[in-house]
Amino acid sequence: MTRNELIHNWMIDHQWKLIGMLKTMVQEPSTQMNEAGIQYLTKKWLQELDFEVDMWEPRGEELVKHEAFISARESFVGSPNVVGVKKGKGNGHSIVLNGHIDVVPEGDLTNWEEDPYSGTYKDGKIYGRGSTDMKGGNAAMLFALKALKDLDLSMKGDIIFHSVIEEESGGAGTLAAILKGYTGDAAIIPEPTKMKIFPKQQGSMWFRLYVKGASAHGGTPYEGVNAIEKAQTVLIALKELERVRNNRITDPLFSKVPIPIPINVGVIEGGDWPSSVPDLVKIEGRCGISPDETVEAAKEEFREWVKKLGEKDDWFQKHPVKLEWFGARWFPGSIETDHPLMSLLTSNFEKVMGKTPEVEAAPWGTDGGLLTAVGNTPSIVFGPGITNLAHYANEYIEVEKVLQCAEIIANTVYEWCNREKEGREWS
Amino acid sequence: MTRNELIHNWMIDHQWKLIGMLKTMVQEPSTQMNEAGIQYLTKKWLQELDFEVDMWEPRGEELVKHEAFISARESFVGSPNVVGVKKGKGNGHSIVLNGHIDVVPEGDLTNWEEDPYSGTYKDGKIYGRGSTDMKGGNAAMLFALKALKDLDLSMKGDIIFHSVIEEESGGAGTLAAILKGYTGDAAIIPEPTKMKIFPKQQGSMWFRLYVKGASAHGGTPYEGVNAIEKAQTVLIALKELERVRNNRITDPLFSKVPIPIPINVGVIEGGDWPSSVPDLVKIEGRCGISPDETVEAAKEEFREWVKKLGEKDDWFQKHPVKLEWFGARWFPGSIETDHPLMSLLTSNFEKVMGKTPEVEAAPWGTDGGLLTAVGNTPSIVFGPGITNLAHYANEYIEVEKVLQCAEIIANTVYEWCNREKEGREWS
Numbered sequence: 006m007t008r009n010e011l012i013h014n015w016m017i018d019h020q021w022k023l024i025g026m027l028k029t030m031v032q033e034p035s036t037q038m039n040e041a042g043i044q045y046l047t048k049k050w051l052q053e054l055d056f057e058v059d060m061w062e063p064r065g066e067e068l069v070k071h072e073a074f075i076s077a078r079e080s081f082v083g084s085p086n087v088v089g090v091k092k093g094k095g096n097g098h099s100i101v102l103n104g105h106i107d108v109v110p111e112g113d114l115t116n117w118e119e120d121p122y123s124g125t126y127k128d129g130k131i132y133g134r135g136s137t138d139m140k141g142g143n144a145a146m147l148f149a150l151k152a153l154k155d156l157d158l159s160m161k162g163d164i165i166f167h168s169v170i171e172e173e174s175g176g177a178g179t180l181a182a183i184l185k186g187y188t189g190d191a192a193i194i195p196e197p198t199k200m201k202i203f204p205k206q207q208g209s210m211w212f213r214l215y216v217k218g219a220s221a222h223g224g225t226p227y228e229g230v231n232a233i234e235k236a237q238t239v240l241i242a243l244k245e246l247e248r249v250r251n252n253r254i255t256d257p258l259f260s261k262v263p264i265p266i267p268i269n270v271g272v273i274e275g276g277d278w279p280s281s282v283p284d285l286v287k288i289e290g291r292c293g294i295s296p297d298e299t300v301e302a303a304k305e306e307f308r309e310w311v312k313k314l315g316e317k318d319d320w321f322q323k324h325p326v327k328l329e330w331f332g333a334r335w336f337p338g339s340i341e342t343d344h345p346l347m348s349l350l351t352s353n354f355e356k357v358m359g360k361t362p363e364v365e366a367a368p369w370g371t372d373g374g375l376l377t378a379v380g381n382t383p384s385i386v387f388g389p390g391i392t393n394l395a396h397y398a399n400e401y402i403e404v405e406k407v408l409q410c411a412e413i414i415a416n417t418v419y420e421w422c423n424r425e426k427e428g429r430e431w432s
Numbered sequence: 433m434t435r436n437e438l439i440h441n442w443m444i445d446h447q448w449k450l451i452g453m454l455k456t457m458v459q460e461p462s463t464q465m466n467e468a469g470i471q472y473l474t475k476k477w478l479q480e481l482d483f484e485v486d487m488w489e490p491r492g493e494e495l496v497k498h499e500a501f502i503s504a505r506e507s508f509v510g511s512p513n514v515v516g517v518k519k520g521k522g523n524g525h526s527i528v529l530n531g532h533i534d535v536v537p538e539g540d541l542t543n544w545e546e547d548p549y550s551g552t553y554k555d556g557k558i559y560g561r562g563s564t565d566m567k568g569g570n571a572a573m574l575f576a577l578k579a580l581k582d583l584d585l586s587m588k589g590d591i592i593f594h595s596v597i598e599e600e601s602g603g604a605g606t607l608a609a610i611l612k613g614y615t616g617d618a619a620i621i622p623e624p625t626k627m628k629i630f631p632k633q634q635g636s637m638w639f640r641l642y643v644k645g646a647s648a649h650g651g652t653p654y655e656g657v658n659a660i661e662k663a664q665t666v667l668i669a670l671k672e673l674e675r676v677r678n679n680r681i682t683d684p685l686f687s688k689v690p691i692p693i694p695i696n697v698g699v700i701e702g703g704d705w706p707s708s709v710p711d712l713v714k715i716e717g718r719c720g721i722s723p724d725e726t727v728e729a730a731k732e733e734f735r736e737w738v739k740k741l742g743e744k745d746d747w748f749q750k751h752p753v754k755l756e757w758f759g760a761r762w763f764p765g766s767i768e769t770d771h772p773l774m775s776l777l778t779s780n781f782e783k784v785m786g787k788t789p790e791v792e793a794a795p796w797g798t799d800g801g802l803l804t805a806v807g808n809t810p811s812i813v814f815g816p817g818i819t820n821l822a823h824y825a826n827e828y829i830e831v832e833k834v835l836q837c838a839e840i841i842a843n844t845v846y847e848w849c850n851r852e853k854e855g856r857e858w859s
Contacts, residue, residue: 223696269650
């Protein structure tokens with residue numbers, strides 16, 4: 006039997022074990038601050054796979070003062086990160102397998118047909134919060150590693166397994182792992198892509214704009230300046246900026262995406278009395294960042310665009326729109342489409358799935374942005390979950406997809422890590 | 433001496449008494465729920481002027497179920513209305529002298545240079561909350577009546593003096609007085625017009641609109657419908673409705689007013705997450721009502737306009753913008769510009785002030801709307817206060833203006849009430 010066949014058969018033989026593992030993972034309600042339980046399990050599983058495990062609660066100046074650090078908290082007591090390292094025999098390529106262990110809150114319970122942490126198995130699916138985003142992906146990685154171990158398939162390069170906290174809140178977990186030196190030659194992140202391969206990921210940043218007006222009585226509005234009306238001019242300018250930014254994007258990976266890097270206005274708030282002319286409007290939104298630009302360049306263009314409002318409008322010249330960056334920010338992530346890890350992943354996908362994979366750019370950011378921008382580790386996002394189910398009630402994962410993903414990852418990791426460095430780093 | 437000279441001299445002789453009365457009135461902090469003190473004083477003053485006084489706390493089904501009733505409360509215990517009636521000798525015209533006794537809260541105390549209820553007299557001005565809006569006006573009326581009594585000038589028609597609560601909160605005090613039958617052939621309301629004569633008053637009503645969208649992730653906004661973007665279409669439609677409604681207004685009283693009946697958008701609120709496509713926007717505002725239309729007609733036109741959004745826009749057809757009327761509503765008020773009370777007031781203004789009065793339409797509503805629409809009592813708004821000081825810190829009233837206003841009102845009331853009915857109601 007070939008190695009591919011061996012791995013395939015191993016997967017088939019162990020699928021009931023996978024169901025058990027998925028159940029266990031989902032039954033750990035690892036929302037923010039509640040990650041410890043699943044992390045202890047992950048540590049145990051990694052140790053069983055002969056990984057050297059580092060489990061720590063991220064903290065410290067280097068982390069919280071880092072320009073890429075975003076979090077509502079500065080201490081992560083009770084929320085450990087887990088990284089396992091399995092050293093290779095030498096001269097191979099290293100790989101980072103990155104998965105976040107935090108899940109978003111379950112939301113309105115009345116929308117759930119069953120307990121959000123039931124881990125119920127039904128019709129080939131495991132149900133529950135985090136099943137798709139992204140415990141199914143983490144299980145696929147762990148299962149891939151277990152197959153490699155059980156089949157005695159050894160690697161020349163190192164495997165670095167990240168089980169991180171805080172992805173849903175800005176990526177402090179992956180950043181902490183990077184700052185501890187847990188990077189590699191390339192990374193795979195099995196976020197829910199519905200088995201599509203995403204070599205590029207849109208980044209994003211949140212903005213806040215304050216648009217000023219001048220109050221007056223609503224019976225004599227011409228004595229004031231209505232900030233809600235002025236805000237319309239700002240919204241039109243943002244649409245125009247979105248058009249300009251997206252017109253520049255010619256990467257074929259985005260060819261199926263109507264607006265590759267959208268500017269989404271998510272919140273508007275202004276005025277406090279129907280009979281008064283409002284003197285302030287707040288606008289909050291999310292600006293997409295192209296994988297081909299830096300966060301700084303995107304910010305600069307945005308800033309200049311807002312400034313330009315004053316050139317066309319006397320009011321804005323005297324009362325400039327105020328711009329703030331706040332809250333979340335995800336770095337765009339990318340890997341060259343002809344990167345050898347892309348070729349290996351694609352060819353293993355074809356072998357396992359019997360068809361060509363869909364290769365696209367991701368419309369949302371992942372920790373791959375941090376790995377790329379801060380960790381110098383080009384990243385591919387590819388996973389078994391279903392994008393549209395993430396963050397919604399009645400989230401589920403298809404066990405078969407996890408199994409297929411595990412098989413693809415096992416073969417890819419084996420081939421990548423045994424690719425010799427030939428004396429120099431691949432770049 | 434002529435009667436005009438007698439009244440003029442009486443005013444000059446009694447100006448220090450007026451200052452004392454103004455001080456006393458301002459020192460009563462008659463915010464909502466705290467009107468009783470000043471009402472007891474008003475009752476006493478009216479009784480000294482030989483008025484039959486009715487003091488009562490408004491209540492009852494007829495009031496609170498009345499279509500014109502607007503108030504946050506249904507009982508006015510502790511907030512008495514006062515109406516004084518002085519019967520004439522017969523066959524004259526009756527007059528309502530209407531003033532509200534409630535004042536708006538003092539707001540941020542740090543904006544006041546002195547205690548808001550100090551009643552300080554300085555440089556010919558009395559300072560304090562309510563001085564301009566409208567205790568100065570009430571004092572002018574009481575002083576006019578006192579002059580008439582002291583000078584033994586008697587009337588054929590009745591004088592009905594309203595000292596009402598709740599004007600600042602929807603007019604329940606005046607409505608209660610009307611429902612008790614305290615109406616007349618015409619009314620004068622000395623709200624702060626800066627001595628301008630307002631034969632017409634803009635009415636207004638508050639509206640609330642809900643604009644729907646469809647949520648989606650901010651990275652893929654094209655999968656949703658942004659309610660903030662849809663709200664822009666609604667705002668544009670409101671501007672257009674404002675234009676259409678104001679183009680119809682040809683009354684020369686509005687000739688100096690840029691937008692006679694504005695549609696003011698005062699509040700906007702939508703979305704709750706920068707990275708999500710918002711699915712709901714709330715818009716609140718105030719729609720001016722022309723003195724030449726009914727509230728119902730204005731509502732109907734507004735409603736139809738909102739409905740028409742669906743004709744041009746598929747989204748609005750499937751997800752109609754929801755319209756609500758809420759909170760405040762002021763009836764428009766008016767009197768014919770060639771009404772004999774207008775002629776009397778104008779000619780007495782000219783005699784006292786030595787110049788032609790400015791005659792305009794008021795950009796805001798008063799209880800004159802209720803008197804006109806519900807009480808069948810055409811109303812003129814004319815008073816000594818300064819419009820722009822109302823509701824602001826460091827509000828004041830000029831004593832000289834109160835004195836001049838009292839002199840004008842005394843002569844006007846005398847002439848109007850002694851105008852014979854000649855067997856039929858003037859109309």
